[in-house]
Amino acid sequence: xxxLVVASxxxxxxxxxxxxxxxxxxLAAGVAVISFSNPFYSALALIGxxxxxxxxxxxxxxxxxxxxxxxxxxxxVVVMFLFVIAYVxxxxxxxxxxxxxxxxxxxxxxxxxxxxxxxxxxxLEAGGSLSHSGKVGAAFGSPAWIGRVFLVDHLLAxxxxxxxxxVAAVGGVILGTHTRxxxxxxxxx
Amino acid sequence: MLGxxxxxxxxxxxxxxxxxxxxxxxxxNTLVVLLSLExxxxxxxxxxxxxxxxxxxxxxQIFALAVMAIAASExxxxxxxxxxxxxxxxxxxxxxxxxxxx
Numbered sequence: 001x002x003x004l005v006v007a008s009x010x011x012x013x014x015x016x017x018x019x020x021x022x023x024x025x026x027l028a029a030g031v032a033v034i035s036f037s038n039p040f041y042s043a044l045a046l047i048g049x050x051x052x053x054x055x056x057x058x059x060x061x062x063x064x065x066x067x068x069x070x071x072x073x074x075x076x077v078v079v080m081f082l083f084v085i086a087y088v089x090x091x092x093x094x095x096x097x098x099x100x101x102x103x104x105x106x107x108x109x110x111x112x113x114x115x116x117x118x119x120x121x122x123x124l125e126a127g128g129s130l131s132h133s134g135k136v137g138a139a140f141g142s143p144a145w146i147g148r149v150f151l152v153d154h155l156l157a158x159x160x161x162x163x164x165x166x167v168a169a170v171g172g173v174i175l176g177t178h179t180r181x182x183x184x185x186x187x188x189x
Numbered sequence: 190m191l192g193x194x195x196x197x198x199x200x201x202x203x204x205x206x207x208x209x210x211x212x213x214x215x216x217x218n219t220l221v222v223l224l225s226l227e228x229x230x231x232x233x234x235x236x237x238x239x240x241x242x243x244x245x246x247x248x249x250q251i252f253a254l255a256v257m258a259i260a261a262s263e264x265x266x267x268x269x270x271x272x273x274x275x276x277x278x279x280x281x282x283x284x285x286x287x288x289x290x291x
Contacts, residue, residue, distance in 0.1 A: 008191075015192030023201045030205050030228050034212030039220045046224055049205075053231055056201070059192060060242040065234075065250050072257050077227070077264050084268045085220055088275050107214030115207035122199055130196040133243045140242075141250065149247040150254070157251065161258045168262030175269035 019059055026052040038090060043081045050074050062141040190242075198239035206232035219274075219281045223267045230260045 029049035036042045050073045057066035139145045150158050209232060212225030234253045241249025274281060 012191050019192050019197070023197075026201060027204055027208065030208040033224050033228060034208060034216060034221070039218055039224070042221050042224050046227060049228065050231065053235060056198060056235060057238055060195075060198065060238050062238045062242070062250050062253075065238060065253050068254060068257060069234075072261060073227075073231075077261060080264060080268060081220070081224065084271055088220070088271065088281065091218060091281060104215055107211060110214060111207050111211035114210050115203060118203045118206060119200070122203070130194060130199065130243060133190040133195050134245070135190065136242065136245055140245070140247075145247070146250060146254075150251055154248070154251045157255055161255050164262055165258055168265045172265045172269040175266070175273050 015059060018055065022052040022055040022059070025049075026056065039085050040082065040090070043078055043085060046081075047074050047078050050078070060141075061136055064141060064143045064146040067143075195239045195243040199236055202232045202236040202239065205229075205235065217282050217284055219267075219271055219283055219286070222283055223264065223271075226263065226267075227260060230256055 026049055029045045029052065032045035033042045033049060036045060050069060054066040054069045057063075057069060206229050209225045209228030212228065213222055216222055216225060234256050237249045237253045237256070241247065241253075271281065274286070280286070
């Protein structure tokens with residue numbers, strides 16, 4: 001019995017260490033995303049943010065969402081960002097130079113107010129009850145469980161998501177071809 | 190539940206959302222504004238998954254996957270706009286793009 005308790009507390013300490021590392025790197029990468037002057041480095045910092053978020057999803061027993069996060073975000077979205085940044089070319093911008101303008105001060109105040117608002121709202125609504133989360137079964141968050149929930153309980157949401165993705169793809173194609181036609185007209189004229 | 194309680198994850202999500210909102214407000218480059226939007230969407234995802242774990246309810250994870258699909262659509266249209274602006278030799282400064290006409 002005592003060995004069980006020791007093993008459990010050792011696991012607890014291990015999970016705390018992993019959580020602290022993941023949370024710190026998540027927030028540090030978030031700050032790096034908004035403070036690099038080169039957008040290429042910002043996009044690379046976003047990969048670190050996404051990877052540490054995936055670790056936190058694993059700690060919350062959401063294995064499928066963690067895998068989808070790495071595949072969809074780090075694999076597809078960030079690569080697309082990097083391609084577009086390379087296509088557009090380097091555009092440096094120094095976010096913190098030249099002293100604080102009234103716009104920067106107002107932006108920091110607005111973001112701080114937003115943060116305080118979120119913390120107060122969640123704290124008032126659910127502050128006391130959030131500390132006691134029970135155990136979940138091994139199936140919680142697994143691909144088979146997600147697939148059953150997705151295709152049985154939330155089938156309409158699944159289908160609407162596919163329509164949204166189709167509309168976005170059509171929109172991307174229209175945005176691409178529209179400018180090409182305009183440029184052709186300018187050349188003709 | 191081993192390790193920190195769900196409240197700690199929600200706190201990280203709130204701070205990450207604040208960082209993303211700050212990035213949207215202070216940065217003027219369209220691409221970095223889109224990256225900050227991704228930060229805010231990810232903060233929402235983390236809170237959804239934390240609450241899904243707390244209430245043992247799968248709807249939170251389904252919602253997080255739907256948010257990922259929405260983020261991918263937003264990046265598709267947003268980067269399409271950036272490429273279209275760049276082709277017409279327009280500035281990518283969001284302050285100069287206040288009139289998205291013609």
